[in-house]
Amino acid sequence: MKVNGHFSNLATSYLFTEVARRQREYTAAHPDAETIRLSIGDVTRPLVPAVIDAMTKAVAEMGKAETFRGYGDEQGYGFLRDAIVKYYAGKGVELAPDEIFISDGAKSDVGNILNIFSTDNIVAVPDPVYPVYVDTNIMDGRKVLLLDANAENGFLPMPGEEHVDIIYICSPNNPTGAVYNREQLTAWVDYALAHDAVILFDAAYEAFINDPALPTSIYQIPGAEKCAIELCSLSKTAGFTGTRCGYTIVPKALVKDGASLNAMWLRRQTTKFNGVPYIVQRGAEAVFTPEGMAQCKENIAHYRENAKVMGAAFDKLGISYCGGVHSPYIWLHCPDGMTSWEYFDVLLEQYHIVGTPGSGFGKNGEGYLRLTAFNTAENTKKAMERLTK
Amino acid sequence: MKVNGHFSNLATSYLFTEVARRQREYTAAHPDAETIRLSIGDVTRPLVPAVIDAMTKAVAEMGKAETFRGYGDEQGYGFLRDAIVKYYAGKGVELAPDEIFISDGAKSDVGNILNIFSTDNIVAVPDPVYPVYVDTNIMDGRKVLLLDANAENGFLPMPGEEHVDIIYICSPNNPTGAVYNREQLTAWVDYALAHDAVILFDAAYEAFINDPALPTSIYQIPGAEKCAIELCSLSKTAGFTGTRCGYTIVPKALVKDGASLNAMWLRRQTTKFNGVPYIVQRGAEAVFTPEGMAQCKENIAHYRENAKVMGAAFDKLGISYCGGVHSPYIWLHCPDGMTSWEYFDVLLEQYHIVGTPGSGFGKNGEGYLRLTAFNTAENTKKAMERLTK
Incomplete structure (x- = not known):
C-alpha cells in the first residue's frame, strides 16, 4: 500500500x-x-428574495410524492442550463446547454477538471494567486511554472516564448483585483491556439465588472471555444458561498490530443459526481430571472x-x-x-x-x-x- | 497538450x-x-416532514443578515458531525467528529478518495458490482483485480492468497443484495491488516439491515479502524438522492505508508471541495433526530x-x-x-x-x-x- x-x-x-x-x-x-x-x-449580505422564494417552494415540492425529485442528471437540470445559455447570450456568447455542467462550485471544478489532463502537462500559474491552482497540480505531480504578476505588468502577466500546456487565468483576479482587457485576453487565446494549450478561465468575479468594454467571459474572444474552459460560480454573483452552486463550460469545439474535452468531462462528472441539490438548482435558476x-x-x-x-x-x-x-x-x-x-x-x-x-x-x-x-x-x-x- | x-x-x-x-x-x-x-x-417516497421542516427553516435563515451563512468548513458543520457521532455510538462505534467528513454523496467520495492513494496500488473489486468502483480506478490507471461473486459463495467473495492494496466491499450489496456477516467481515479485516491494505467499505444501504446480528458498519469489527474507510450516504437512508448528502469516515488510527489518511483526506477536501449547502446539512441533521x-x-x-x-x-x-x-x-x-x-x-x-x-x-x-x-x-x-x- x-x-x-x-x-x-x-x-x-x-x-x-x-x-x-x-x-x-x-x-x-x-x-x-x-x-x-x-x-x-x-x-455577508443574505440571499436575495427571489432565491429564497424559489428555494422555499422547492423544499415544499420535495415533501410531496407528486413533486418529489430523486436523482437528476449529473450535469444539472435543463431549466438551469437553459437559464445560463440565455445569460451568456446577453454577453454575445452562443452556447449549447450540453456545453454547461452545473456543479457545487468553482473550487470543486478547479480541482476536478485536472482529472481529464495528463500529468505530463506543464502548467502556467500567475503569482500571486488563489492557492488552489498550484496545490491541485502538485497533488497530481504536474510541473508548475509561475508567471510573475507585479506592479510593472499591472499584475496581469502576458504570454512569453516558453511552451506550456495549461494556463490559469483569473480575471477579475483574486487577490489583486486586476482585470484583463480584450487585447490582453486575445493575446492569451492566440498563444493557447499556437501552443495547442488549454486556458482554464476562472470567471468567479465576473459580476463585479462594471465596464462593457471589459470581457466578462473568455468566449467573448474569437477562437476561445477551441482552447478554453470557463469556470464560474454564483458564490460572489449571488452570495452562494454557503449554498454551493457553480458551473463549468466545456465547448464541444474543444478537441485536444484527438479527444473531445466535453465528452471527457461528461464522463468524469457522470462517474464521480451526482449533481447539485434540486433545491439549490431552483435557487440558482432564480438568480438568472430579471427580478433575481x-x-x-x-x-x-x-x-x-x-x-x-x-x-x-x-x-x-x-x-x-x-x-x-x-x-x-x-x-x-x-x-x-x-x-x-x-x-x-x-x-x-x-x-x-x-x-x-x-x-x-x-x-x-x-x-x-x-x-x-x-x-x-x-x-x-x-x-x-x-x-x- | x-x-x-x-x-x-x-x-x-x-x-x-x-x-x-x-x-x-x-x-x-x-x-x-x-x-x-x-x-x-x-x-420514490418524498422527504420526511422532519427534514422538510428543518430545510424550510434553514432557507429562511439564509434570507436574513443576522442568520445568513457563508462558507462553512469543508468537512461539514459541527452540528451534523456530532449527530453522526451519536448515530455511530448507537451502533457501538466510537468516533471523533474530525474523523467524519460531510460530502455531497457517496458517489463523489468513492471517486475522490482515490486521490490520496498511489496509482501503483492493486485494487480488488467484486464482480458483479456498482460500475463506479472499476471506472474510477481505470481513470487513474490502477490495476483492477475482479473477485468472483457467484451463487457458490452467496455473492460474497472472501479473501484469497493474492496480495492487493485496496479492497472494495459494498454490504448490503448493489446489485446482489447480499450482506456480509460478522465472521466474513472479520476475515476481510484480518486480511487487510495482514496485507497492509485499505478496505473501502460502502455502507450506502446499511439502513436496510433488519437483523442486529449483521454489521451495519465496518467499525463494528475489531481492528477496522486501522485498515478501513467507510463511505455512507443519506440517499437510501432518508431519500436524499436529489438532495445530496453523504459522509466518509477516515479514522485517525488509519496510518499507511507513514502517512495519516485522515490528514491526507482533510487536505484533499479543503483543497478541492467547499462543503455541502448549509440548508442540506440542516436537513441531514434532522434525519438523525428521534423524530426524523x-x-x-x-x-x-x-x-x-x-x-x-x-x-x-x-x-x-x-x-x-x-x-x-x-x-x-x-x-x-x-x-x-x-x-x-x-x-x-x-x-x-x-x-x-x-x-x-x-x-x-x-x-x-x-x-x-x-x-x-x-x-x-x-x-x-x-x-x-x-x-x-
Whole structure:
C-alpha cells in the first residue's frame, strides 16, 4: 500500500491561521479596540428574495410524492442550463446547454477538471494567486511554472516564448483585483491556439465588472471555444458561498490530443459526481430571472460602493493599489517599504483593522496586503475614517 | 497538450440506455400495456416532514443578515458531525467528529478518495458490482483485480492468497443484495491488516439491515479502524438522492505508508471541495433526530415490504434469488437457463415489467436480473400478481 507521494510536496499554508491568531491575541489584549475585519473573503449580505422564494417552494415540492425529485442528471437540470445559455447570450456568447455542467462550485471544478489532463502537462500559474491552482497540480505531480504578476505588468502577466500546456487565468483576479482587457485576453487565446494549450478561465468575479468594454467571459474572444474552459460560480454573483452552486463550460469545439474535452468531462462528472441539490438548482435558476438579477446587482453595488470608499481613502493617503473598481478586492502596496506582515501589524495595532498579508498568495505578494469590500458599509466607512483622520 | 490517456480504457456502458430504449419501443408499440418499472435505482417516497421542516427553516435563515451563512468548513458543520457521532455510538462505534467528513454523496467520495492513494496500488473489486468502483480506478490507471461473486459463495467473495492494496466491499450489496456477516467481515479485516491494505467499505444501504446480528458498519469489527474507510450516504437512508448528502469516515488510527489518511483526506477536501449547502446539512441533521429517524424508518419499512412481496412471488414461482431481505434489491437467477437480456425481454413483453439485466454489472451477472423495491406498493403488488397468476 502506497499513498499518493505528491501530497508530501504540498506547502502547508499557515496564512489564515496566523492572521486569526494575531487578531485573536490582539483582541484579547485590547477588548475595547472594536476591531474591523477587512480580511473577509466571503459575502455577508443574505440571499436575495427571489432565491429564497424559489428555494422555499422547492423544499415544499420535495415533501410531496407528486413533486418529489430523486436523482437528476449529473450535469444539472435543463431549466438551469437553459437559464445560463440565455445569460451568456446577453454577453454575445452562443452556447449549447450540453456545453454547461452545473456543479457545487468553482473550487470543486478547479480541482476536478485536472482529472481529464495528463500529468505530463506543464502548467502556467500567475503569482500571486488563489492557492488552489498550484496545490491541485502538485497533488497530481504536474510541473508548475509561475508567471510573475507585479506592479510593472499591472499584475496581469502576458504570454512569453516558453511552451506550456495549461494556463490559469483569473480575471477579475483574486487577490489583486486586476482585470484583463480584450487585447490582453486575445493575446492569451492566440498563444493557447499556437501552443495547442488549454486556458482554464476562472470567471468567479465576473459580476463585479462594471465596464462593457471589459470581457466578462473568455468566449467573448474569437477562437476561445477551441482552447478554453470557463469556470464560474454564483458564490460572489449571488452570495452562494454557503449554498454551493457553480458551473463549468466545456465547448464541444474543444478537441485536444484527438479527444473531445466535453465528452471527457461528461464522463468524469457522470462517474464521480451526482449533481447539485434540486433545491439549490431552483435557487440558482432564480438568480438568472430579471427580478433575481436586479436584486443580486443591488448587493454587488453595495460591495462596490465599499470598494470605492476604500479606494478614495487610499488615494487620499497616497498609498498605491490595484483593483477595487471591477473587483471586491483592493491590493495595497504597503507604504514605507514595509513587508506584508509589518503593514498587517501596523493596521491591526494602530487602526484595529484586519487585512490579509499579500505574501500568503505567492512570492510576488510580498510587500502587498489585500483588503476586501465584503464588510458592511458602516464598518468599511469607520475603518477608512480611522486611517484618514 | 496531452489528455489523460487512461480514459480511453473505459468501457462504454450502454446498459441503462439500452434498457430505456427497449422499454420506450415496447411502450410505443403497446400503449395500453401499463408497463411497471422495477428497474428504478432511485427512491420514490418524498422527504420526511422532519427534514422538510428543518430545510424550510434553514432557507429562511439564509434570507436574513443576522442568520445568513457563508462558507462553512469543508468537512461539514459541527452540528451534523456530532449527530453522526451519536448515530455511530448507537451502533457501538466510537468516533471523533474530525474523523467524519460531510460530502455531497457517496458517489463523489468513492471517486475522490482515490486521490490520496498511489496509482501503483492493486485494487480488488467484486464482480458483479456498482460500475463506479472499476471506472474510477481505470481513470487513474490502477490495476483492477475482479473477485468472483457467484451463487457458490452467496455473492460474497472472501479473501484469497493474492496480495492487493485496496479492497472494495459494498454490504448490503448493489446489485446482489447480499450482506456480509460478522465472521466474513472479520476475515476481510484480518486480511487487510495482514496485507497492509485499505478496505473501502460502502455502507450506502446499511439502513436496510433488519437483523442486529449483521454489521451495519465496518467499525463494528475489531481492528477496522486501522485498515478501513467507510463511505455512507443519506440517499437510501432518508431519500436524499436529489438532495445530496453523504459522509466518509477516515479514522485517525488509519496510518499507511507513514502517512495519516485522515490528514491526507482533510487536505484533499479543503483543497478541492467547499462543503455541502448549509440548508442540506440542516436537513441531514434532522434525519438523525428521534423524530426524523422514526419517519425515515417508515419509508424503509415500505420499501422492505415491497421486497417481501417480491420475494414471496419468486418463492412461489420457484425462481431462486439473492437479496430482498436486508436490501431494496432482488437478484434473480433467470429461469430456464435464459441470459439476462432474454429474461429481460420475457418480463417486458409477457408481463410488462422492466428489470435491469445483471450482465450490465459484470461478467458474473450474466444469467441474472436485478429488480428493485423502490416502486409503489400498489405497482409492486400488481407486477407480482401478473407473474404468479
